[in-house]
Amino acid sequence: MELHQGEIEVLCLAETMNGIAIVDDDVARTAGGILEIEVHGTIYLIFLMVKRGKLPKDDAKAKLNEMIMDGFWMGHKQYLTILELLDEIDVDAPL
Numbered sequence: 075m076e077l078h079q080g081e082i083e084v085l086c087l088a089e090t091m092n093g094i095a096i097v098d099d100d101v102a103r104t105a106g107g108i109l110e111i112e113v114h115g116t117i118y119l120i121f122l123m124v125k126r127g128k129l130p131k132d133d134a135k136a137k138l139n140e141m142i143m144d145g146f147w148m149g150h151k152q153y154l155t156i157l158e159l160l161d162e163i164d165v166d167a168p169l
Contacts, residue, residue, distance in 0.1 A: 076099045085111055098146070116141070117156060127165050134160055
């Protein structure tokens with residue numbers, strides 16, 4: 075397995091800007107860890123947006139379903155856990 079150009083660019087940008095790389099590929103996450111770059115996946119970003127009041131929970135669930143329909147893979151138990159965790163989020167007041 076190898077890193078694709080887009081993943082390399084995301085990791086480089088995160089390192090350059092001392093930011094967070096949002097990647098879902100296992101190889102990219104491993105590379106980020108080796109390079110000591112903070113790495114999270116798309117689900118993290120969805121949770122963060124809900125928590126910060128930037129994305130309503132219903133929209134987050136719809137986006138999750140859309141991602142799955144477009145080929146984003148996760149197991150059934152993981153999907154149900156994510157839905158439960160979304161329901162449990164205490165939303166911060168929007169900034």
